[in-house]
Amino acid sequence: MSADACGACPAHLQMAKMGVKVEDCDHVIALAGNPNTGKSSIFNALTGLRQHVGNWAGKTVTRAEGAFSFGGDRYKLVDLPGTYSLLSSSQDEEISRNFLLFGQPDCTVVVVDATALERNLNLVLQVLEITDKVVVCVNLMDEAERKGLEVDVRSLARDLGVPAVPTVARSKIGLAELVSSVASVVSGETATAPRRVAPSPAVQSAIESLVPLLREAVPGLPSERWVALRLLDGDERVRQALVSGELAGLASHQRQPAPLRSSRITAIAGAQ
Numbered sequence: 486m487s488a489d490a491c492g493a494c495p496a497h498l499q500m501a502k503m504g505v506k507v508e509d510c511d512h513v514i515a516l517a518g519n520p521n522t523g524k525s526s527i528f529n530a531l532t533g534l535r536q537h538v539g540n541w542a543g544k545t546v547t548r549a550e551g552a553f554s555f556g557g558d559r560y561k562l563v564d565l566p567g568t569y570s571l572l573s574s575s576q577d578e579e580i581s582r583n584f585l586l587f588g589q590p591d592c593t594v595v596v597v598d599a600t601a602l603e604r605n606l607n608l609v610l611q612v613l614e615i616t617d618k619v620v621v622c623v624n625l626m627d628e629a630e631r632k633g634l635e636v637d638v639r640s641l642a643r644d645l646g647v648p649a650v651p652t653v654a655r656s657k658i659g660l661a662e663l664v665s666s667v668a669s670v671v672s673g674e675t676a677t678a679p680r681r682v683a684p685s686p687a688v689q690s691a692i693e694s695l696v697p698l699l700r701e702a703v704p705g706l707p708s709e710r711w712v713a714l715r716l717l718d719g720d721e722r723v724r725q726a727l728v729s730g731e732l733a734g735l736a737s738h739q740r741q742p743a744p745l746r747s748s749r750i751t752a753i754a755g756a757q
């Protein structure tokens with residue numbers, strides 16, 4: 486991999502940074518991942534913005550939004566706070582989880598640390614439970630190489646059922662390929678088949694009874710299956726959100742007409 490070779494490829498030539506111009510984007514892309522995996526580095530490289538990049542936790546406290554164009558389409562990119570899991574209830578994790586559930590991104594890029602794949606895959610598997618439209622970005626490939634680790638990105642993609650792209654975000658290596666994979670998942674050109682843990686028959690039948698009830702209680706709720714699983718798992722935070730109407734509020738918020746959503750998004754981008 487070299488940055489120069491990438492700069493000359495056709496995919497790279499079609500790409501342009503659009504800064505905070507997130508209005509009227511055709512697609513929404515979420516950037517999720519553990520802290521310090523290079524999410525903000527990727528966000529900055531693609532949008533031309535300057536999200537704080539650093540090697541300590543808790544900087545991206547709220548989500549940052551920016552835009553880029555690729556192949557004639559405009560993409561809004563949302564840099565989510567670093568999160569190890571979607572199951573706990575720290576503020577950062579809740580921002581990420583709510584966006585993945587209710588922001589309904591057209592594709593979620595999960596950025597993982599190539600030197601700590603096992604730990605990072607926990608979040609990937611959780612995201613795959615929520616959505617089919619995922620690309621795994623295997624970042625810090627230079628660090629993996631330095632440590633003598635061989636990362637078989639192809640096998641990883643095959644095992645996970647979604648594309649996986651090796652990158653070195655700090656040197657902008659692999660980012661054109663990443664965007665190209667994202668575009669292909671968004672358009673449906675690349676069909677994904679996410680690996681999911683098959684529930685036991687008892688759990689499956691419990692999910693099937695809960696889902697229609699959830700649909701009735703919270704019209705427009707995306708990922709009902711995931712919410713049902715959380716309830717069956719005794720997730721107190723999700724139960725409270727359901728009982729208090731918070732879940733319904735988040736779901737209905739998503740159903741607002743697009744122009745309203747755009748102006749809100751512009752305001753958020755302006756405040757960054």
Ligand SMILES: Nc1nc2c(ncn2[C@@H]2O[C@H](COP(=O)(O)OP(=O)(O)O)[C@@H](O)[C@H]2O)c(=O)[nH]1
Pocket residue numbers: 518519520521522523524525526527537538539540545567624625626627628652653654655656
């Ligand atoms: N060696 C190396 N460092 C990287 C790479 N990507 C990001 N970094 C560095 O890793 C640190 C964390 O990056 P950041 O983008 O803030 O990660 P985030 O917490 O996921 O947003 C920063 O010091 C980056 O410069 C990479 O591919 N290779």
Ligand SMILES: [Mg+2]
Pocket residue numbers: 524525526537538544545567
């Ligand atoms: Mg960050």
